[in-house]
Amino acid sequence: MTIQEQLDILRRGTTEIISEEDLAAKLAKGRPLRVKLGVDPTAKHVTLGWAVPLRKLRDFQRLGHIACLIVGDFTTMIGDPSGKNKTRPQLTREEIAANVEAVSTQFYKILDPAKTEIRYNGDWLGKMGFEDVIRLASRYTVARILERDDFAKRLREERPIGMHEILYPLCQGMDSVEIDADVELGGNDQKFNNLVGRTLMQQFGKEGQVVMLCPLLVGTDGKEKMSQSLGNYVSVVDEPNDMYGKTMSIPDDTIENWFELCTDVPMDEVRAASADCNAGKANPRDLKRRLAREIVALYHSPDAATEADAYFVRTFSNREQPVEAQETPVPAGLERDGAVPLAALIATLGLAASNGAARRLIEGGGVSLDGEKVSEPQAAMAASDLRGKVLRVGKHQFRKLV
Amino acid sequence: MTIQEQLDILRRGTTEIISEEDLAAKLAKGRPLRVKLGVDPTAKHVTLGWAVPLRKLRDFQRLGHIACLIVGDFTTMIGDPSGKNKTRPQLTREEIAANVEAVSTQFYKILDPAKTEIRYNGDWLGKMGFEDVIRLASRYTVARILERDDFAKRLREERPIGMHEILYPLCQGMDSVEIDADVELGGNDQKFNNLVGRTLMQQFGKEGQVVMLCPLLVGTDGKEKMSQSLGNYVSVVDEPNDMYGKTMSIPDDTIENWFELCTDVPMDEVRAASADCNAGKANPRDLKRRLAREIVALYHSPDAATEADAYFVRTFSNREQPVEAQETPVPAGLERDGAVPLAALIATLGLAASNGAARRLIEGGGVSLDGEKVSEPQAAMAASDLRGKVLRVGKHQFRKLV
Numbered sequence: 157m158t159i160q161e162q163l164d165i166l167r168r169g170t171t172e173i174i175s176e177e178d179l180a181a182k183l184a185k186g187r188p189l190r191v192k193l194g195v196d197p198t199a200k201h202v203t204l205g206w207a208v209p210l211r212k213l214r215d216f217q218r219l220g221h222i223a224c225l226i227v228g229d230f231t232t233m234i235g236d237p238s239g240k241n242k243t244r245p246q247l248t249r250e251e252i253a254a255n256v257e258a259v260s261t262q263f264y265k266i267l268d269p270a271k272t273e274i275r276y277n278g279d280w281l282g283k284m285g286f287e288d289v290i291r292l293a294s295r296y297t298v299a300r301i302l303e304r305d306d307f308a309k310r311l312r313e314e315r316p317i318g319m320h321e322i323l324y325p326l327c328q329g330m331d332s333v334e335i336d337a338d339v340e341l342g343g344n345d346q347k348f349n350n351l352v353g354r355t356l357m358q359q360f361g362k363e364g365q366v367v368m369l370c371p372l373l374v375g376t377d378g379k380e381k382m383s384q385s386l387g388n389y390v391s392v393v394d395e396p397n398d399m400y401g402k403t404m405s406i407p408d409d410t411i412e413n414w415f416e417l418c419t420d421v422p423m424d425e426v427r428a429a430s431a432d433c434n435a436g437k438a439n440p441r442d443l444k445r446r447l448a449r450e451i452v453a454l455y456h457s458p459d460a461a462t463e464a465d466a467y468f469v470r471t472f473s474n475r476e477q478p479v480e481a482q483e484t485p486v487p488a489g490l491e492r493d494g495a496v497p498l499a500a501l502i503a504t505l506g507l508a509a510s511n512g513a514a515r516r517l518i519e520g521g522g523v524s525l526d527g528e529k530v531s532e533p534q535a536a537m538a539a540s541d542l543r544g545k546v547l548r549v550g551k552h553q554f555r556k557l558v
Numbered sequence: 559m560t561i562q563e564q565l566d567i568l569r570r571g572t573t574e575i576i577s578e579e580d581l582a583a584k585l586a587k588g589r590p591l592r593v594k595l596g597v598d599p600t601a602k603h604v605t606l607g608w609a610v611p612l613r614k615l616r617d618f619q620r621l622g623h624i625a626c627l628i629v630g631d632f633t634t635m636i637g638d639p640s641g642k643n644k645t646r647p648q649l650t651r652e653e654i655a656a657n658v659e660a661v662s663t664q665f666y667k668i669l670d671p672a673k674t675e676i677r678y679n680g681d682w683l684g685k686m687g688f689e690d691v692i693r694l695a696s697r698y699t700v701a702r703i704l705e706r707d708d709f710a711k712r713l714r715e716e717r718p719i720g721m722h723e724i725l726y727p728l729c730q731g732m733d734s735v736e737i738d739a740d741v742e743l744g745g746n747d748q749k750f751n752n753l754v755g756r757t758l759m760q761q762f763g764k765e766g767q768v769v770m771l772c773p774l775l776v777g778t779d780g781k782e783k784m785s786q787s788l789g790n791y792v793s794v795v796d797e798p799n800d801m802y803g804k805t806m807s808i809p810d811d812t813i814e815n816w817f818e819l820c821t822d823v824p825m826d827e828v829r830a831a832s833a834d835c836n837a838g839k840a841n842p843r844d845l846k847r848r849l850a851r852e853i854v855a856l857y858h859s860p861d862a863a864t865e866a867d868a869y870f871v872r873t874f875s876n877r878e879q880p881v882e883a884q885e886t887p888v889p890a891g892l893e894r895d896g897a898v899p900l901a902a903l904i905a906t907l908g909l910a911a912s913n914g915a916a917r918r919l920i921e922g923g924g925v926s927l928d929g930e931k932v933s934e935p936q937a938a939m940a941a942s943d944l945r946g947k948v949l950r951v952g953k954h955q956f957r958k959l960v
Contacts, residue, residue: 233689284688286729287635293721299713301721302700311701319695319703319728322721 189338202262205382329356378407387513400464401552481554495536591740604664607784731758780809789915802866803954805850883956897938
């Protein structure tokens with residue numbers, strides 16, 4: 157494959173490559189490139205959003221390159237020492253390893269394990285002394301660190317920035333130095349940190365890494381970035397019907413973007429189909445069905461995609477209850493005062509990320525029982541009354557409670 | 559002695575005590591207080607400027623307290639890793655210890671060795687790992703660090719601040735935590751750093767140190783802060799006649815301030831004498847002679863003070879050359895092309911801090927040979943021609959070259 161052909165594949169679904177000339181030069185060397193992606197060891201699910209850079213990694217692997225996943229155990233072990241950031245809980249090395257073990261199986265739905273290296277940054281950052289830190293810090297100016305959008309904003313708004321927070325970008329940068337990254341992948345929000353890595357590598361007399369930025373995939377709500385805490389996500393281990401159904405719930409104007417970021421369908425084809433829809437020559441629903449089939453086929457199988465599609469047509473095309481909702485026992489142990497809170501039930505069945513998210517779904521009118529909308533977030537019902545009813549969460553998730 | 563009497567002694571010659579109530583409370587405990595002063599291990603001379611906080615330490619010692627000198631070997635061992643700061647050369651542990659050994663004898667002209675503790679901050683800072691640094695950094699915000707005057711100014715003027723520089727105040731603060739300082743002494747320019755120590759101690763659950771700030775002594779030029787690099791200094795190991803002569807060269811409007819910061823003469827007495835001068839009832843020269851005698855008596859002896867005074871009267875009161883200038887051989891090895899550069903001669907004899915400072919003195923008209931002003935900074939003369947001549951540097955330093 158020519159360099160240009162490789163670039164065409166790698167460029168898909170990226171917003172910025174710094175710089176494409178450097179990437180071309182690295183590809184021209186003819187050796188496997190080391191492509192870095194930072195991994196947060198606190199998350200439990202690989203979502204389609206997280207899958208965006210992972211799929212880009214897989215593109216690199218298909219071209220013969222190495223995926224280097226950097227587990228940020230060093231910073232996670234420390235947590236946020238100021239105790240202010242709840243998204244950075246303090247975890248032990250063992251908990252972190254267990255989390256990584258758990259998501260690894262999900263990674264390998266996308267990545268080729270034979271071409272994947274998993275490294276823990278505590279292995280090098282944990283060995284640095286104060287003296288090393290000062291030498292490292294001397295390589296960067298305060299002004300450049302404070303250029304980072306969120307730092308600049310907080311400083312302007314006089315909201316506190318802990319001194320330790322401005323050290324984190326240097327930690328990430330050291331990771332690139334340590335593993336000799338050729339390329340670092342990241343979401344758009346990582347541009348600054350990744351460029352710190354590029355600069356630090358150059359300061360250490362190495363070739364600076366190429367920075368490739370991927371857009372942040374919008375969630376099924378069509379509004380916010382896909383995230384596990386917002387509950388607007390599709391996990392790569394969702395059951396086929398759920399994966400299909402959640403995909404069918406996205407707004408029409410996000411279809412093209414999802415095709416680009418979540419599938420391998422050639423973009424010319426997608427744009428043509430999309431134009432047909434806009435011109436009224438085709439139905440967006442059919443294009444979305446194609447999208448949903450592609451996604452299920454990727455993470456399950458083409459057969460599973462066909463079945464999920466058939467199930468969807470049978471059940472939703474005529475806007476009825478599904479005739480064959482998946483049977484699910486009411487989990488034991490949820491009762492409070494003899495009744496099962498619906499929010500807890502929804503969260504326990506994995507149909508929402510948390511009790512809070514489930515309550516918000518109820519408030520938003522997204523939950524019904526046997527076709528009757530539930531309006532009270534604190535609603536509860538005896539397990540015996542729940543059995544036999546069809547629970548509907550969002551547009552496309554159903555469970556027949558037994 | 560009552561707390562109030564102790565406070566009266568300790569308050570002399572300080573510009574700010576944060577806070578006096580806290581200091582009174584600490585004194586009321588009746589145990590020896592630990593009084594910290596940071597010491598830069600790169601300097602060779604204890605000047606009267608440096609002596610200001612050292613003398614305040616001695617005041618504490620006389621009241622039964624402990625002087626804790628903190629040698630900043632940690633930061634000096636690192637130097638300025640950005641290589642931009644020439645005043646922070648990189649020194650080895652051995653060189654630092656040798657420097658401290660050298661200035662210790664000068665310290666003990668002021669301090670009581672039995673009540674002095676010398677600690678090296680590398681002993682604790684050198685043991686901190688990256689993780690400890692991040693935890694430490696989390697205790698302070700970027701905004702608070704950037705409030706420091708010189709940081710704020712550089713940021714405003716878009717001049718670079720290295721990331722490592724903003725870690726230094728935390729290092730100094732950790733010193734206070736480590737040694738359990740009750741009080742930290744510093745020049746006015748150290749206010750911010752010393753307050754970081756006070757805050758950090760409180761964050762570590764300790765009682766915050768009291769911060770006592772001493773004014774910066776103005777040099778013999780009456781303009782700039784006394785400093786070894788500017789050459790406007792009096793060293794505590796200067797010969798009596800030089801010490802006396804340099805003191806006599808200060809402008810009249812600094813006399814009162816020098817009395818306050820460099821002697822133990824009661825300020826009521828000084829102010830009364832100063833008022834007499836201002837009213838034309840006394841001659842400032844006589845007040846300055848008293849000052850010079852006091853200083854020589856402190857660092858040499860009352861007899862030496864009397865002799866230096868007599869020498870001064872004999873030689874300068876009638877504005878003549880000294881009749882008995884100290885004989886000094888022309889040092890060997892200074893010739894260039896058969897002639898001794900005067901600037902090198904002046905620096906080698908210790909009459910200026912460096913060749914550059916000596917050249918500036920010549921340019922400023924401050925150097926003469928046998929009463930004839932030298933005007934050319936690059937002036938040089940054969941050693942044989944120099945011998946027999948009287949070299950005058952500044953107003954009051956003379957050497958008869960032999």
